[in-house]
Amino acid sequence: MMERHRGDRDRDRDRDYRDRDRDRDRDFHPQPRRPSRFTDGPPDEQNRSPGNYRGGFSSGRRAFESPPRQPPVGDNGGFYPPAGGPPGGFWPMGGEVGAPEGGFVNDLPGPPRPMPPPPPSVTGQKRGFPFSGRGSSPEHFDGKSFVKLFVGSVPRTVTEQEIRPLFEEQGKVLEVALIKDKRTGQQQGCCFIKYATSEEADRAIRALHNQYTLPGGLAPVQVRYADGERERLGNGAVEYKLFVGSLNKLVTEKEVEEIFAPYGRMEDVYLMRDERKQSRGCGFVKFSSKDSAMAAINALNGIFTMRGCDQPLIVRFADPKRPRAGEPRAGPAFGGPGFAPSPTSGIRPAAASNPNIPGPIGGQGPPNAWQPMSPQNLGPSPSAGIHGFGNQFPPRSGDTAISSTPGSHLGAQGNLTEGSVGGTVSAAATSPHNFKQYFSQVPPSSQQSQHISPLQKPLESPQHFPPPLQLHQGAGTYTQAPTSQASMRPHNPQTGVQAPYSQPFPSQQLNSSTGPVPPQFNVQPSATAAMALQHRPNAPSSMTNTHMPTSTPQQPLPYQQSPSQITQMLSQQRQTLQASFQSSQLAFSQLQQQVQMMQPSMQNQPLQQNFQASRQQSQWTGATPTTAASAPAVALPSESPSTPIGSAAAAARPAPVKCNWTEHTSPDGHKYYYNSVTRESRWVKPEELALYEQQQQKPAVQPPLNQPSLQAIPNQQVTQTQPPQFQTQYRHTEQFQNPPLSSMYQAPRGVGNMTAQEASYPQLQAPPSSGNDIARFQQGAQPQATQDWAWKSNSGGT
DNA sequence: CGACGGGACGC
DNA sequence: CGACGGGACGC
Numbered sequence: 001m002m003e004r005h006r007g008d009r010d011r012d013r014d015r016d017y018r019d020r021d022r023d024r025d026r027d028f029h030p031q032p033r034r035p036s037r038f039t040d041g042p043p044d045e046q047n048r049s050p051g052n053y054r055g056g057f058s059s060g061r062r063a064f065e066s067p068p069r070q071p072p073v074g075d076n077g078g079f080y081p082p083a084g085g086p087p088g089g090f091w092p093m094g095g096e097v098g099a100p101e102g103g104f105v106n107d108l109p110g111p112p113r114p115m116p117p118p119p120p121s122v123t124g125q126k127r128g129f130p131f132s133g134r135g136s137s138p139e140h141f142d143g144k145s146f147v148k149l150f151v152g153s154v155p156r157t158v159t160e161q162e163i164r165p166l167f168e169e170q171g172k173v174l175e176v177a178l179i180k181d182k183r184t185g186q187q188q189g190c191c192f193i194k195y196a197t198s199e200e201a202d203r204a205i206r207a208l209h210n211q212y213t214l215p216g217g218l219a220p221v222q223v224r225y226a227d228g229e230r231e232r233l234g235n236g237a238v239e240y241k242l243f244v245g246s247l248n249k250l251v252t253e254k255e256v257e258e259i260f261a262p263y264g265r266m267e268d269v270y271l272m273r274d275e276r277k278q279s280r281g282c283g284f285v286k287f288s289s290k291d292s293a294m295a296a297i298n299a300l301n302g303i304f305t306m307r308g309c310d311q312p313l314i315v316r317f318a319d320p321k322r323p324r325a326g327e328p329r330a331g332p333a334f335g336g337p338g339f340a341p342s343p344t345s346g347i348r349p350a351a352a353s354n355p356n357i358p359g360p361i362g363g364q365g366p367p368n369a370w371q372p373m374s375p376q377n378l379g380p381s382p383s384a385g386i387h388g389f390g391n392q393f394p395p396r397s398g399d400t401a402i403s404s405t406p407g408s409h410l411g412a413q414g415n416l417t418e419g420s421v422g423g424t425v426s427a428a429a430t431s432p433h434n435f436k437q438y439f440s441q442v443p444p445s446s447q448q449s450q451h452i453s454p455l456q457k458p459l460e461s462p463q464h465f466p467p468p469l470q471l472h473q474g475a476g477t478y479t480q481a482p483t484s485q486a487s488m489r490p491h492n493p494q495t496g497v498q499a500p501y502s503q504p505f506p507s508q509q510l511n512s513s514t515g516p517v518p519p520q521f522n523v524q525p526s527a528t529a530a531m532a533l534q535h536r537p538n539a540p541s542s543m544t545n546t547h548m549p550t551s552t553p554q555q556p557l558p559y560q561q562s563p564s565q566i567t568q569m570l571s572q573q574r575q576t577l578q579a580s581f582q583s584s585q586l587a588f589s590q591l592q593q594q595v596q597m598m599q600p601s602m603q604n605q606p607l608q609q610n611f612q613a614s615r616q617q618s619q620w621t622g623a624t625p626t627t628a629a630s631a632p633a634v635a636l637p638s639e640s641p642s643t644p645i646g647s648a649a650a651a652a653r654p655a656p657v658k659c660n661w662t663e664h665t666s667p668d669g670h671k672y673y674y675n676s677v678t679r680e681s682r683w684v685k686p687e688e689l690a691l692y693e694q695q696q697q698k699p700a701v702q703p704p705l706n707q708p709s710l711q712a713i714p715n716q717q718v719t720q721t722q723p724p725q726f727q728t729q730y731r732h733t734e735q736f737q738n739p740p741l742s743s744m745y746q747a748p749r750g751v752g753n754m755t756a757q758e759a760s761y762p763q764l765q766a767p768p769s770s771g772n773d774i775a776r777f778q779q780g781a782q783p784q785a786t787q788d789w790a791w792k793s794n795s796g797g798t
Numbered sequence: 799c800g801a802c803g804g805g806a807c808g809c
Numbered sequence: 810c811g812a813c814g815g816g817a818c819g820c
Contacts, residue, residue: 150806175809179806179807180808188806190805191808192808219804222804243801245800272801279800282800283801321801
């Protein structure tokens with residue numbers, strides 16, 4: 001493909017060296033550009049200097065060599081199972097899919113790669129592969145001198161002084177390049193930002209992407225790796241884009257993001273809006289890994305209904321974007337990166353070339369993982385009425401990746417055994433392996449269990465419901481709170497750290513049934529369901545209403561809502577604090593244990609990732625990497641004196657109060673914590689949040705917002721506190737500042753017969769539509785809490 | 799029931 | 810050392 005002339009590459013290389021040298025010299029402002037008054041000597045530079053970071057997880061950043069099936073926490077989105085990126089895409093992959101360059105993935109050990117990607121030197125993207133001359137050794141690679149971010153939605157009038165400070169908050173900016181037309185000299189509305197490390201870059205992405213509108217801008221900035229960077233960094237170049245329909249038109253990207261957060265790292269969320277900026281009720285969510293994407297589909301499609309909607313979400317891989325008139329051919333001439341028809345699979349390139357359609361990433365295995373299950377096996381699946389997978393996936397695309405990817409991943413996890421799930425799967429999937437991995441996370445026994453189906457009438461093949469659905473069924477009971485929690489964990493490798501609570505190890509037994517599960521979750525909620533079913537097979541009485549058994553039992557460990565919210569918070573915090581503290585201590589040792597345990601059976605790479613992840617995270621959250629553990633991550637990301645003019649960040653700065661963690665309740669009814677900045681999810685409350693909450697207590701004893709609405713509800717149903725932090729958190733974007741989204745999933749607080757929704761979802765705008773469902777909702781609550789998702793199985797409607 | 803924004807490499 | 814034609818949808 002478009003390979004540049006040798007000369008170009010050489011130039012790049014040279015430049016690279018220069019940059020690297022600059023780094024070494026810690027030249028904070030390599031470019032003699034007009035020193036912004038905002039960017040002068042960041043005192044904390046040392047803390048954030050690359051060197052420092054490396055110290056933290058030097059061996060760490062090896063995106064290059066380690067195939068983190070699971071994006072390490074702070075890692076840029078994710079890793080894409082490489083799959084080499086052979087050309088061949090026919091489909092017009094939207095320019096958004098993958099990098100335009102359709103480059104190759106770096107040498108990732110992962111799955112077999114059909115088309116051996118060109119050596120790094122060749123990988124040279126049009127836009128520079130700075131390390132071309134440095135060989136491909138991880139060390140060198142790791143020693144990359146910079147990471148370039150592309151920033152879109154930059155007003156053409158913006159100046160470096162205006163934009164730099166913004167990014168300076170996330171790390172030391174090596175360079176700001178406002179792109180302008182060569183001829184006219186007019187700015188093009190975008191720019192490039194260079195950081196020395198991908199950690200900083202990631203941070204910037206998470207902190208700013210879609211969250212901050214530059215003065216004069218019409219939309220929040222778009223921050224992403226520049227074309228070619230992702231590949232270069234080994235983070236993959238493909239994105240798995242999901243189409244999401246039946247969204248409440250009032251929700252924001254942020255909220256959607258949180259709904260999908262539990263399933264993995266997202267690259268982007270885009271809601272379709274009309275000319276008036278009004279949501280059209282659908283949008284796209286890009287995941288960086290297929291596993292995540294699939295996990296989201298399985299868990300949400302046809303299952304999760306947002307309040308105000310009478311239809312459950314539709315979640316499916318997006319169709320290839322329709323090229324706009326006059327648009328050049330398919331961008332990445334050759335199907336974006338990441339997909340190569342397996343030499344042996346004989347899969348049609350067309351299918352394989354579209355990352356959105358599960359294709360053979362690993363490039364081996366039966367080409368029919370998906371198809372088979374759509375029609376009959378999976379049946380229209382939970383999404384029955386909603387177009388099952390059937391029509392979405394072309395018959396031919398084989399999702400070999402499923403088998404390979406998760407498989408190895410599991411291996412990495414060390415606690416999942418395929419065998420366990422093995423034979424259980426019905427012949428449903430032509431590729432039992434695949435199938436079970438994603439669709440039969442419930443023990444065969446429970447799967448077969450008819451107890452399940454009662455609730456889901458709409459589906460043709462009850463036994464193949466995706467886990468989530470089943471979950472709902474069984475969720476009705478909830479005896480094994482801890483277990484269930486353990487069973488499902490956030491996508492972070494780090495989860496292991498939370499072992500103390502999640503009981504990762506013990507849960508393994510459970511896992512066996514759910515073994516092959518999306519990476520994010522060592523085990524899916526289904527496990528819970530399974531258990532629940534066993535306990536009380538036909539007891540879902542309580543959920544007759546919504547079929548959302550989940551609701552009630554959802555809160556395995558309902559916080560004891562004391563009459564006084566304050567009291568509640570206090571006790572809660574105390575507990576959390578204690579817990580988190582301990583957990584943090586145990587965490588490491590646990591991890592180590594895991595390492596030892598796993599090591600033999602797996603490539604230790606993933607593990608390293610885990611370590612990295614945990615470290616990264618603490619570093620990120622804390623102002624000072626090294627002290628992160630002890631120091632509440634609540635501190636602001638940057639103590640840099642440089643204060644962006646009107647930067648919202650500046651405003652937040654004064655008070656060391658900020659926590660990007662928010663509590664949510666996943667569709668399966670479990671509480672989880674999501675960090676909107678790192679985009680990390682956890683099942684256990686991060687100590688940062690605990691601390692943050694604690695801190696919030698002091699100043700403002702009275703949680704301002706939402707009070708009214710909360711009061712409207714019996715004390716118990718009171719949602720947790722959340723107002724303060726969220727505001728801070730979303731200060732950037734207008735769209736985010738409105739609602740304290742945290743409440744999103746906060747419903748289910750184990751309220752009597754009241755369903756979760758009823759209890760905690762104030763009620764959006766009382767969609768009096770479907771009487772049935774609506775009726776159940778608690779009326780009178782305040783609409784302000786926009787997030788009122790109702791939980792109900794698709795069957796709901798009737 | 800809704801299907802794709804908007805920008806891309808300066809010295 | 811070259812770079813994308815031509816048709817365009819029904820369930």
